[in-house]
Amino acid sequence: MSNSQPLLDWLQSWYAQQCDGHWEHEWGVKIATLDNPGWTIEIDLEETDLEECEYPRQEVNRSTQDWVCAWTAEKTFHAACGPGNLTEALTLFRTWVTTTAS
Template identity: 60%
Template sequence: MAEAGGELSWLEQWYRAQCDGDWEHEWGVRIATLDNPGWTVAIDLEETTLSGRTYDGTDIRRSESDWVMATVSGDVFQASCGPLNLGEVLRLFRDWVTSVSVER
């Protein structure tokens, strides 16, 4: 299990880069807990360089408490994961953003 500190710091920088006086009023990043337990993450891609880009999706199920599912739907990166997989979800998003940036 990797430490989430680097991923969280990266996400903070990505979010800040999207904030232009308009974007942050309608779009954003949401992280919440699940009751099974786990996490959900929703990151709006509208009006970013990621808008309209495809994501192959992720479906990893190691155990009842160690799992990650992620997709892009409706211009939103959506993920859910086990209680100790939040850093992994943020790393998936970071890796995808980085790969999309390299493609352009």
């Protein structure tokens, strides 16, 4: 899975690789909106190659509309971000996956 692949195509491929007839019944990827406004992301790592890996909390606060925060907890990758930062947050996940799982 290359970093040159479009981000959503990459995420779809990562998800499909986790699906084994079992994982997708218990775990998955959740993207929702926040009311401040912004986005929240939860990506389950349980039963993946990353379940024991840690992503230390990272926060970037540029303004009330331009921010991103990402971390792992309880075998889940979490991110929250401003309304225009969804791509940035998902890119943090892709970068972490492609550098950790090598």
